[in-house]
Amino acid sequence: MDQRFIRNFAVIAHIDHGKSTLADRFLEMTGALQPREMEAQVLDSMDLERERGITIKAHAVRLTYRADDGREYVLNLIDTPGHVDFSYEVTRSLAACEGALLLVDASQGVEAQTLANAYLAVDNGLEIIPVVNKIDLPGAQPDEAKRQIEEIVGLDAAGAILASAKEGTGVHEILEAIVHRLPAPVGDPAAPLKALIFDSWYDAYRGVIILTRVIDGAIRAGMKVRLMAKGQEYEVDQVGVFSPKPVVATELGVGEVGFVFAGIKTVSDAQIGDTITEAARPAAEAFPGFKVSKPMVFAGLYPVEGSEYPELRDALEKLRLNDASFFFEPETSAALGFGFRCGFLGLLHMEIVQERLEREFGMDLVTTAPGVLYRVTKTDGTVEEIDSPSKLPDTGRIATIEEPVITAMMLTPAEHVGAILKLCQEKRGVQKSIEYLAADRVLVTYELPFNEVVMDFYDRLKTLSRGYASLDYHVTGYQDAPLVKLDILVNEEPVDALSVIVHRDTAYQRGRALASKMRELIPRQMFEVAIQAAIGSRIIARESVKALRKNVLAKCYGGDISRKRKLLEKQKEGKKRMKRVGRVEIPQEAFLAVLKVGTET
Amino acid sequence: MLGLYIHIPFCASICNYCNFNRGLFEAGLKDRYVAALEREIRAAATGEAVDSLFFGGGTPSLLEPGEIGRIVAACRDSFAVSSHPEITLETNPETSSSKRMEGFAAAGVNRVSFGVQSFRDSELLRLGRIHSADRARQAVAESRGAGFDNISLDLMMWLPGQSRDDWRESVEGLIDVAPEHASLYLLEIYPNAPLKEDMARAGWSLAPEDDAAEMYSWSLDRLDRAGYEQYEISNVARPQRESRHNLKYWTDGEWLGFGSGAHSTRGPARWKNIAGTEEYIARVSCGAPLAVERRDRTPIERLEEALFTGLRLASGIDAGRVGARYGVDVWDRYGPELQPFVDEGFLLREGARLRLSRPGMLVANEIMRVFV
Numbered sequence: 001m002d003q004r005f006i007r008n009f010a011v012i013a014h015i016d017h018g019k020s021t022l023a024d025r026f027l028e029m030t031g032a033l034q035p036r037e038m039e040a041q042v043l044d045s046m047d048l049e050r051e052r053g054i055t056i057k058a059h060a061v062r063l064t065y066r067a068d069d070g071r072e073y074v075l076n077l078i079d080t081p082g083h084v085d086f087s088y089e090v091t092r093s094l095a096a097c098e099g100a101l102l103l104v105d106a107s108q109g110v111e112a113q114t115l116a117n118a119y120l121a122v123d124n125g126l127e128i129i130p131v132v133n134k135i136d137l138p139g140a141q142p143d144e145a146k147r148q149i150e151e152i153v154g155l156d157a158a159g160a161i162l163a164s165a166k167e168g169t170g171v172h173e174i175l176e177a178i179v180h181r182l183p184a185p186v187g188d189p190a191a192p193l194k195a196l197i198f199d200s201w202y203d204a205y206r207g208v209i210i211l212t213r214v215i216d217g218a219i220r221a222g223m224k225v226r227l228m229a230k231g232q233e234y235e236v237d238q239v240g241v242f243s244p245k246p247v248v249a250t251e252l253g254v255g256e257v258g259f260v261f262a263g264i265k266t267v268s269d270a271q272i273g274d275t276i277t278e279a280a281r282p283a284a285e286a287f288p289g290f291k292v293s294k295p296m297v298f299a300g301l302y303p304v305e306g307s308e309y310p311e312l313r314d315a316l317e318k319l320r321l322n323d324a325s326f327f328f329e330p331e332t333s334a335a336l337g338f339g340f341r342c343g344f345l346g347l348l349h350m351e352i353v354q355e356r357l358e359r360e361f362g363m364d365l366v367t368t369a370p371g372v373l374y375r376v377t378k379t380d381g382t383v384e385e386i387d388s389p390s391k392l393p394d395t396g397r398i399a400t401i402e403e404p405v406i407t408a409m410m411l412t413p414a415e416h417v418g419a420i421l422k423l424c425q426e427k428r429g430v431q432k433s434i435e436y437l438a439a440d441r442v443l444v445t446y447e448l449p450f451n452e453v454v455m456d457f458y459d460r461l462k463t464l465s466r467g468y469a470s471l472d473y474h475v476t477g478y479q480d481a482p483l484v485k486l487d488i489l490v491n492e493e494p495v496d497a498l499s500v501i502v503h504r505d506t507a508y509q510r511g512r513a514l515a516s517k518m519r520e521l522i523p524r525q526m527f528e529v530a531i532q533a534a535i536g537s538r539i540i541a542r543e544s545v546k547a548l549r550k551n552v553l554a555k556c557y558g559g560d561i562s563r564k565r566k567l568l569e570k571q572k573e574g575k576k577r578m579k580r581v582g583r584v585e586i587p588q589e590a591f592l593a594v595l596k597v598g599t600e601t
Numbered sequence: 602m603l604g605l606y607i608h609i610p611f612c613a614s615i616c617n618y619c620n621f622n623r624g625l626f627e628a629g630l631k632d633r634y635v636a637a638l639e640r641e642i643r644a645a646a647t648g649e650a651v652d653s654l655f656f657g658g659g660t661p662s663l664l665e666p667g668e669i670g671r672i673v674a675a676c677r678d679s680f681a682v683s684s685h686p687e688i689t690l691e692t693n694p695e696t697s698s699s700k701r702m703e704g705f706a707a708a709g710v711n712r713v714s715f716g717v718q719s720f721r722d723s724e725l726l727r728l729g730r731i732h733s734a735d736r737a738r739q740a741v742a743e744s745r746g747a748g749f750d751n752i753s754l755d756l757m758m759w760l761p762g763q764s765r766d767d768w769r770e771s772v773e774g775l776i777d778v779a780p781e782h783a784s785l786y787l788l789e790i791y792p793n794a795p796l797k798e799d800m801a802r803a804g805w806s807l808a809p810e811d812d813a814a815e816m817y818s819w820s821l822d823r824l825d826r827a828g829y830e831q832y833e834i835s836n837v838a839r840p841q842r843e844s845r846h847n848l849k850y851w852t853d854g855e856w857l858g859f860g861s862g863a864h865s866t867r868g869p870a871r872w873k874n875i876a877g878t879e880e881y882i883a884r885v886s887c888g889a890p891l892a893v894e895r896r897d898r899t900p901i902e903r904l905e906e907a908l909f910t911g912l913r914l915a916s917g918i919d920a921g922r923v924g925a926r927y928g929v930d931v932w933d934r935y936g937p938e939l940q941p942f943v944d945e946g947f948l949l950r951e952g953a954r955l956r957l958s959r960p961g962m963l964v965a966n967e968i969m970r971v972f973v
Binding site: 552561568575 | 606608621657784785786787788789810811813814817834835849850856858862863864865866871873894896905906909910941942945947962963964965966967969970972973
């Protein structure tokens, strides 16, 4: 394959700005799929992705395009995840490209995620083609969108293409621009093999499937290769491309993008960002930028039915086969029994894992409030990383606690700036900058303790800006903070799964709010239930749930016993979804209520 | 012995809290419905022994005495109705008169159950009832005049805006008219009840559940003192005046239901007739099957239902006998889950007998849940 006729590109877009629809049009217009073969939005292959409109795993599709100059080009569309949780995966996908389309919704304008990913693309030296999409919508303001691309992103929008992926307008121009405005890959076909892994996933029949971009040299079936991060060697079974159906090829040469099967058993052995080289003739150095992705958000996952613990373990192991960034280890809670402490890249990643466990594996789960990774220096000078409130040492043995800090970029219409600043102050934020990027677009940058953001920050940001503000963040470091552990006691017994690590100054308020929330959430039982919030041995709030006095069906509807039975069964089902702590039945929402209870009450 | 339930799905006006199978009265439809009922009963004839007939609704007293008479006759022709059957007619005070009550008595009815609900006119108005407390008293007097010596009144407690004193007034009102039997129901507001909207509009609210518990306990104590005996969670009666028909529901009995939406239980099977009145008439006239939602119970399901319905009775259940009937040791099977309720005094274990205490009756669902 002559590399002069290859173009590798990504599409940078905010959720709902039309990336998947555009990809569908590409597939149609290049004849990769006949229209009747199209299932709407083929690129997002998992149900979950389709439902949420988020692309979780990157994919690569090879399109063959005959351009107006009469030549045939191979266009590799490399799909990227859109969410901040996966920013490392995004950088690897971008590293596999020479260019990118920056897709902006003509009525919504530039969003924070788009901005963050566009910066990443610029940093990676990509050539960018701005595209203003959805110009067919009544609220479309293409000039405003172009102005935002210039003023906010800082790109020349003179060559921006106006398009409606839905109606097919502008798609031909985009394809021509890809051919003529994006550079062809540079690389040495004679050099030792160097190929970047930008995605990998586990397939039950084939083992790990690697998506790779060949930088130098070529990779072919039968070749003995080495994955440079761990130095492990494998023999390549097969290489090929997705068009979008998998097609086996004899080799992938310089600049080409495709899949590799090499009998690899888990994705953690073929991690994103790793470099493939030939074992017999290795490259001098790996492609730069590899790092092991590290979970930043932690939560406990417990089966509602204790007996389902082995099933949960199996399900987690299966997920882990496919997701190297996801971490878990067994954990025991006095309240919830046997479960797992799990680490995630971010909150969305956590939600996705939870949903997959529930949907694909049919698990009924109790999830504890998510927390972050704290660094505790003990009085004996040793340092420990704490991923769970229950692992926090006694106050007497703690010298200092450090918490992770993020830099958060929020892009918002001007009218919500006041409310956002207030929220950030409340969350112990330190303002870095406020920039008026355009008449009505403000970029607010704050340094924020990550644990405050994990709590309920994003929901509140969305609420107070009526959905208009968008957020992007990355972890920038650690800072000392006066943190304490807040415990909740139910009928005198501490419920470990309800403990949280909070800032000392807000502990009282949060304790009171949490106790009162528990009183609302814990249903009346056959006896009175006492709820207390405590810091160490100090009780800072107490509430009680009075004993249940009435739960009886008065009337029998003309001998309708089946109705009675249904009611009892329904009540029983409701009970089943609760966790029994001592004699008290606690509903699952209670374990997540910690999140919803802010300090603003 | 078998009981027969006959459903009459017509009302003169629709009450805002009611979720039963009913619709507005219409003379033409009623005539066709009564004819269909007779036909359904005659088609089900088995000649088996029957000792109770129960006309429920809706408002069965909207039927003419002659129509009730025809339905009773259809039952007598089709089943071996015992020599002293209990034949109950649910009656609304506004449809009653001396003449009609005499007519019903002549048709064979020997027990009337009045949907009085309250002896306070303001509460009746809130419930969308069209009678007054005085009309209710007169209706009882007219029934006595017509020779009825087995009268039951229904009262509802925990009504929107009802105070404990208001409730006492209704209970005293009931004691004054001295029925043989009374049913005391805690209001249940089903999800789409128009009463909900009425409440929101008028700003009426329900008293706390603790008040409901106290209303319930107080009224049962009061009725004890007035010479009534509680025999079921919501029912009290003078000695020997328990409702024979309703007892079948709580004692693992059998009954056949006739009419639209009527429920039947026979051996392992429970089923329900099609609920739509027109659909019911159409199916009867062409001989199409009426049963929908048929459920054939396993022996364990029968045991469970015998246990949770039996616990509604003040005398409870003979766990030994019920268990033996289905080949299960009840205490072995459920004891560990029941013991905490015994410890708290909600469930009383007296030899093989299990019964609920009065506080236990108020939280009966919590205990009955053990059995499903």
